[in-house]
Amino acid sequence: MAELRLNEITKEQILIVENRSKRPKDFKTCQEKVNVSFKENCPFCCGNEELTPPEVYRDSENWNVRVVENKFPILNSQGKIKGYHYVLIEGRHHSRNIHEMSKEEFLNVTKAFVKVSEMLYQKDDVEYVQLFKNYKKEAGASLEHPHSQIIAINKMPEKINRTLEKSKKYFEKNSECLLCKTINYEIQHEKRIIHLDNDFIVYSPYASIYPYEIAILPLEHRSSLLNMNDEEIEKLSDIIQETIKSLINNVGDVPYNLYFDFIKEEKEYYHYQVRICPRLSIHAGFEIATGLFTNIVSPETSACILAF
Ligand SMILES: [Zn+2]
Ligand SMILES: [Zn+2]
Incomplete structure (x- = not known):
């Protein structure tokens, strides 16, 4: 049975259609992996x-x-x-x-x-x-x-502008950062948590567009990656790496996009996050035409599989 979920900030609609026949192993790629330290014509290799x-x-x-x-x-x-x-x-x-x-x-x-x-x-x-x-x-x-x-x-992208505006409005109305509130909600409800420690929460967002989509957020409110001290950078580095390891170990050596969502200055209404979006399904005619994204792995199932 399909379930419709809405991302309150971006207004994207997601149709969760859990396909029980498609388990993680079906995504595992069997490609022969190249493992060479140097390639003569690679511009990024050391020596080139x-x-x-x-x-x-x-x-x-x-x-x-x-x-x-x-x-x-x-x-x-x-x-x-x-x-x-x-x-x-x-x-x-x-x-x-x-x-x-x-x-x-x-x-x-x-x-x-x-x-x-x-x-x-x-x-x-x-x-x-x-x-x-x-x-x-x-x-x-x-x-x-x-x-x-x-x-x-040199120009703030409109999607980022809208997110900033909405986060600001939410803060003005509720005197609370929307993502701080989301973190507390996810901790209370547990079912979408992949990992929780003293510094970070890793979870499967409620309205995930992609199967096994992951959000990494600091528990302490923080808007920017700038001016972090060495200890903070090390903790962030470790949590990103451990999360990627969990994705690859549990789902396979799958393609993904990883991005950082942060701003220049600290603002009480904006919370930075790191997103990992595995690319296991292709958005085709229906998604392009309707803006309705289909996700065949529910965030709750995803959290169980990725937990570490
Ligand atoms: Zn290379
Ligand atoms: Zn916050």
């Missing part, structure tokens, strides 16, 4: 540094993480709508992905996320910074070597 566009950040002389300009930017410094489009090379090794990295290796990546966001938000022509990762071709990745992207833009 001269193949990339100009570098804007490296964490040390013998780098672990480099950030370079995107060869095919969606935005540049010209025109009314402009910005910066960078690629973050997550390591020297050609095929070691987040779930296979050591804690220290992924910590270097998380540190670079924070550092480069701070760098970009210092520029006068930057209104909004988006950090995201497309894992595998099906999720939009065009190169195999582990990497993420950072886009800074």
